[in-house]
Amino acid sequence: MEQIPSFNSLIQKSIVDNWDRDALTDYKGQTLQYHDVARKIEKIHILFENSGIQKGDKIALAGRNSSQWAVAFLATLTYGAIAVPILHEFNAEQIHNIVNHSEARLLFVGDHVATIIDPMQMPRLEGIINNPDYSLMVSRTDKLTYAREHLNELYGKKFPKYFRKEHVSYYQEQSPDELALINYTSGTTGFSKGVMLPYRALWSNADFAQHVLGKVIKPGDKVISMLPMAHMYGMAFEFIYEFLRGCHVYYLNRVPSPAIIAQALAEVKPVIIIAVPLIIEKIIRKKVFPKVQNNRMRLLLQMPVISKKVREMICKEVLKAFGGNMYEVIIGGAALNQEVEQFLKRIEFPYTVGYGATECAPIIGYEDWHNFVPGSCGKAAYHMEVKIDSPDPQNVPGEILARGLNVMLGYYKNDEATRETIDRDGWYHTGDLGTMDYAGNIFINGRIKNMLLGPNGQNIYPEEIEDKLNSMTMVVESVVVQRDNKLVALVYPDYDEAKNMKFTDADIRNVMDQNLNGLNALIPAYEKVSEIEIRTEEFEKTPKRSIKRYLYT
Numbered sequence: 001m002e003q004i005p006s007f008n009s010l011i012q013k014s015i016v017d018n019w020d021r022d023a024l025t026d027y028k029g030q031t032l033q034y035h036d037v038a039r040k041i042e043k044i045h046i047l048f049e050n051s052g053i054q055k056g057d058k059i060a061l062a063g064r065n066s067s068q069w070a071v072a073f074l075a076t077l078t079y080g081a082i083a084v085p086i087l088h089e090f091n092a093e094q095i096h097n098i099v100n101h102s103e104a105r106l107l108f109v110g111d112h113v114a115t116i117i118d119p120m121q122m123p124r125l126e127g128i129i130n131n132p133d134y135s136l137m138v139s140r141t142d143k144l145t146y147a148r149e150h151l152n153e154l155y156g157k158k159f160p161k162y163f164r165k166e167h168v169s170y171y172q173e174q175s176p177d178e179l180a181l182i183n184y185t186s187g188t189t190g191f192s193k194g195v196m197l198p199y200r201a202l203w204s205n206a207d208f209a210q211h212v213l214g215k216v217i218k219p220g221d222k223v224i225s226m227l228p229m230a231h232m233y234g235m236a237f238e239f240i241y242e243f244l245r246g247c248h249v250y251y252l253n254r255v256p257s258p259a260i261i262a263q264a265l266a267e268v269k270p271v272i273i274i275a276v277p278l279i280i281e282k283i284i285r286k287k288v289f290p291k292v293q294n295n296r297m298r299l300l301l302q303m304p305v306i307s308k309k310v311r312e313m314i315c316k317e318v319l320k321a322f323g324g325n326m327y328e329v330i331i332g333g334a335a336l337n338q339e340v341e342q343f344l345k346r347i348e349f350p351y352t353v354g355y356g357a358t359e360c361a362p363i364i365g366y367e368d369w370h371n372f373v374p375g376s377c378g379k380a381a382y383h384m385e386v387k388i389d390s391p392d393p394q395n396v397p398g399e400i401l402a403r404g405l406n407v408m409l410g411y412y413k414n415d416e417a418t419r420e421t422i423d424r425d426g427w428y429h430t431g432d433l434g435t436m437d438y439a440g441n442i443f444i445n446g447r448i449k450n451m452l453l454g455p456n457g458q459n460i461y462p463e464e465i466e467d468k469l470n471s472m473t474m475v476v477e478s479v480v481v482q483r484d485n486k487l488v489a490l491v492y493p494d495y496d497e498a499k500n501m502k503f504t505d506a507d508i509r510n511v512m513d514q515n516l517n518g519l520n521a522l523i524p525a526y527e528k529v530s531e532i533e534i535r536t537e538e539f540e541k542t543p544k545r546s547i548k549r550y551l552y553t
Contacts, residue, residue, distance in 0.1 A: 019165055023037050025249070027260075051143045058103055066110065072108045105127075177198045194413070205240070223238060271326055312347075328351060353377050354378055364400075365384075376437075378441070393435060399429055401430065450462055464527075468522055479549060491532050
């Protein structure tokens with residue numbers, strides 16, 4: 001294994017080197033400079049130490065993106081504890097399950113999460129800490145209560161004059177393979193997979209970003225964090241790399257609607273944009289297409305002499321819609337709409353599409369926009385190998401396999417799933433079907449596994465939704481599928497019960513409409529089902545009585 005520096009030492013170095021630079025801003029809110037981050041980290045370390053938190057203990061974090069979330073995350077790692085980021089979009093039951101499964105001792109929560117969780121459902125927790133002021137929502141130990149009540153006093157005793165650069169000294173991980181964080185791909189215990197990511201994976205992703213963008217992104221540059229930091233895509237490339245580089249990160253801590261995103265892009269003018277297709281497609285469709293899809297513009301684009309100048313003019317308008325200052329837009333998390341991609345390529349807009357997975361923290365494939373091949377998702381990323389499990393990888397799709405420093409240690413408390421996913425030679429089996437051309441460009445053809453991707457790249461596991469739906473009135477069995485980026489539930493009702501009740505087809509329809517409302521109240525917004533489609537015949541089964549899912553997806 002190549003020489004890998006301490007990841008926490010890089011956090012420490014960035015704070016010291018960028019001491020007086022702006023670090024983290026809540027959009028339309030407060031700004032923390034790097035020295036402010038250092039002081040807040042120190043206070044959290046004092047809180048941890050005096051409440052009995054040990055190196056290797058788990059600390060969970062659930063809340064919307066914010067500067068305080070970022071500080072709590074950095075404080076957890078630099079103390080030597082293990083971070084457990086939780087999507088704020090998970091419902092209460094999912095949050096409870098992850099906290100319990102991970103054996104977290106403390107939980108940091110944002111204002112939204114604080115209103116939905118039930119501390120009684122997380123009996124092992126020693127405390128729940130509110131962002132942004134780190135007040136105690138719940139304390140179950142005298143040590144924690146004392147530490148919080150006397151935090152400023154304890155801080156003053158440790159630093160009687162004032163806190164300076166030379167006081168910044170963080171835990172140095174003992175090995176690149178030491179566990180840094182557990183990132184859950186799902187919230188329900190029966191299907192949850194806690195991806196164990198070591199320090200080397202965090203370093204490797206940051207080093208990859210420096211390798212491909214280091215000449216473009218400089219200390220002091222501005223970026224916007226739009227994706228959830230509890231999702232590895234947003235965490236790695238809208239936060240961690242930029243923080244290590246000395247950049248200024250802006251958090252859209254409100255719901256990132258297209259209007260808010262457009263306003264933030266215009267004001268911040270980020271040097272690079274990390275996005276999921278939904279954001280890009282909405283901006284293009286709302287801000288650009290209305291201006292270029294009229295008869296006059298279509299006519300001009302068909303005229304060879306004028307066409308190039310028109311395309312250049314359109315590209316400038318699109319660049320302006322994205323702030324006008326970025327090197328490129330990196331798109332990932334889901335497939336980009338073909339119409340939008342063809343448009344972006346035609347006007348020579350600087351975009352590229354990457355490929356990743358939580359299990360690789362997250363990067364697997366990438367290519368700079370100058371060399372990016374449309375329809376692909378780049379080539380094997382720096383520090384990674386990629387191959388196609390196929391006798392003819394260029395023409396016959398096979399499973400995409402990845403190996404390298406980014407690959408996880410395995411799934412927490414799930415050795416069986418780990419063995420199924422990482423083979424003896426260290427190859428991570430992605431579950432995706434794809435091909436690879438002679439130049440190494442990766443093309444994804446579809447997914448082997450059942451996992452679906454939500455509009456913002458969230459992982460959606462249909463079995464979880466089906467499990468809830470199957471327990472509802474008059475539902476015998478169901479299959480959740482994705483159509484035009486919407487979830488549809490195919491349901492086979494209990495016709496025997498309907499006959500006994502003398503229900504008509506209209507009555508069954510009414511029951512399913514009520515089931516739909518009840519189901520959507522139980523699950524996060526990105527998992528909501530748009531409709532229930534009633535089937536008149538049972539689903540076809542395998543000999544093991546499993547539904548032949550591929551017939552319906």
